[in-house]
């Protein structure tokens with residue numbers, strides 16, 4: 001899941017596992033926040049996959065995830081503060097799909 | 099049921115769950131250790147260390163994002179010293195007991211793990227001193243469900259069927275079938291297992307956190323965590339009904355929509371690192 005190919009790296013992503021060279025030497029430590037320059041270096045190295053923190057898009061389609069959310073909130077939507085919670089979840093689920 | 103004598107009888111049956119032939123002998127020994135009045139850090143740590151599979155599970159958990167020490171704990175002794183007796187006791191119970199649940203309520207482990215993570219994240223956001231205690235609260239909040247299922251599997255199955263058929267929560271269905279709920283049942287056992295009063299209180303009140311006397315903040319945290327994990331569609335806790343948040347507890351926590359989104363995002367990041375915590 002958190003494994004992506006170097007062409008999908010974007011600045012701001014953080015490494016879930018260290019990036020090592022062919023000899024196993026750590027070049028970038030776990031947790032490193034990627035910059036455009038670092039991404040270029042990683043691509044130059046020819047690594048085939050990189051582990052990054054955060055989620056790659058979930059396997060269920062976005063529409064389905066959002067309608068599932070509606071279904072779950074159906075009976076409690078009108079209750080106090082549940083609108084705030086639902087809104088946070090809705091935005092959050094959208095975030096998951098980038 | 100529902101009368102006083104009925105509840106007393108139910109409580110007796112639950113408290114003597116250790117006598118059931120269906121309880122594996124490893125778990126029996128573990129429950130005896132947990133229950134013993136003067137159990138020491140050493141005894142707990144020896145008990146775990148003598149069982150390689152248990153040791154692996156415990157070390158995986160303490161090094162996961164469920165607790166606050168990612169990758170830093172290398173031995174059971176160290177875990178016990180860093181986290182303290184009660185946290186390790188709770189963890190030990192959690193990893194051992196939910197394993198029995200894999201057939202009856204698939205997803206309860208994920209639900210509990212999710213609550214543990216979110217509870218810790220909210221506790222950190224609120225600046226609580228011991229956020230890892232919130233993890234244990236979250237991990238064990240629904241332990242009463244496990245006990246009811248172990249003791250009365252057929253009845254629980256019926257209660258679960260009622261939830262979808264009648265559009266009620268498992269909490270309400272339990273009240274119909276048992277005259278009480280997993281919240282009370284869990285708190286009886288937490289008391290018997292000599293967990294701290296705060297944990298007993300959180301388990302008892304996680305669906306009615308405004309009634310909590312000794313742990314209103316912790317109860318509110320677990321209450322909200324439970325709602326968020328369900329709302330996110332993660333795990334399964336016996337029904338498909340979302341319960342409304344307690345207005346008083348929500349106000350007490352005073353979290354904004356942005357705070358919730360921070361917590362949820364940190365939760366997703368934690369999940370990614372938690373993939374191998376499957377039992």
Ligand SMILES: [Fe+2]
Nearest residue numbers: 239240304305
């Ligand atoms: Fe519950």
Ligand SMILES: [Fe+2]
Nearest residue numbers: 239240324335
């Ligand atoms: Fe729950």
